[in-house]
Amino acid sequence: MRELELFVVGSLNMDLTVQVTRLPGRGETVAGAAVVRAAGGKGANQAVAAARLGARVRLVGQVGDDALGRELLAAVAREGVDVSGVRQAPADTGVAMIVVEDGGENMITIARGANGLVRPTDLDLTGADALLLQLEIPVDACLSAARQARAHGVPVILNAAPYAHGLDELLPLVDLLIVNEGEAAALCGGTDTAALIALGPRAAVVTLGERGARGQDAAGACQVPSFPVPAVDAVGAGDTFCAQLALSYAAGLPLVQAVRRACAAGALATTGHGAQTAMPTGDQVERLFARAS
Template identity: 50%
Template sequence: MEPGSVLVVGSLNMDLVVAVERHPKPGETVIGGDLQRFPGGKGANQAVAAARLGARVRMVGRVGADAYGAELKRGLEAEGIETTEVAEVEAPTGVALISVSAGGQNAIVVSPGANARLRPEDLNPEPFAEAGVVVLQLETPLETVRRAAELGRAAGARVLLNAAPAQALPDDLLAVTYVLVVNEFEAARVAGADEPEGPDAALALARELARRVPLVVVTLGGRGLVWAGAGGEG
């Protein structure tokens, strides 16, 4: 385990974005602005954020043998991220189709593509042995996320799980997670509870989840965040 070394296991998507006056109704066509293309995917975004904060980062993921896949890998490498574990598979690179209304509301369709082909048996234990922190999300198969968490925990790394997109999580995954990061909706989904209304309710939900995970962070958008764990709460 190398302190300051981050291993991100997760998704790489190309985000295709069009601005529209309003989102279309079913069966309707609307005219939008120019198509914009941005590198994305929750996993790749986390890898870039960690690299920009000064960590040594390695990315594990899957892309297609296409122009989007090559562009995404080049973008990570330009950020100083190691991509030897980002392999090409016989599937298109993941894509997010995003329309943004004049009011700032997004409508998003994600085609996982190659991300769905990252299987538990594809994970090489060697990068986990070198990582101080393993960062995970839920845009790859859940069984792969669980295996990555197990490999990270076994290697002595701290496992950080950003539980998005929201879904119920198995107890054995939470058992090997050190930090759980969720928004209010995701926290409710993981806990099997109603969505909290306000920071006090979100903190109560964080306390509940902290019975199962050492540290829980619930993000509140523009209102900041709350946290709870063995070291206290805030």
């Protein structure tokens, strides 16, 4: 696969993660291990994942004019991501509070901070093979970016996570929609990919966790199983899936092949702790893909 250029408009958060033996119930306190601080945010995570997978990546977003913001920018830049489009705003840097239980399941709460101020204008999409968006920034920001991409003939890929209202104008601009089961249900009342496509996108993929993923485009529907791996932490797996799917889709692979590669990448991301720290390289994905073929 040739080197692709991915343009990501999205969030940057500082992740604060605590490992627990089990997730707490409503109103319950559960003791955990020490707090681990690491770079995160869906925009930054998907940008780093794509860079690890071998793409040239440009990231547009916003952090606070504070120590956490500068730390985030440095961490993402070290991964080879072009962060010249990330601005510093007079606001707090976004923070994600993450609780991860043994086995990988997690709970996440986000304080949006500077991510809520993202307003992409005059994007230089020269050379971009695809635009990748998520919903940790305002829907209006995604809509502006998508309109600019469409005007330049750049495919638009939307990971509609976390679910947000007011997507009626955005979805018809989307070439590929990526959601999990909960997000799909919020959008169309179920997980039927045909119902998702009826909302406007040209193709749709629903991730199913350990059951893999299903997708649909003009060529038909597909169901792809997961790759069995020793999972320890699912944080960042979905973002890795999205990055690999975006790259495979931009490269013109049939949807079923693109989804299968994305499942391999997402599975590998669960075999280490943390989001960006556990993301695989392109070579690792190719080896797992080859062994399972």
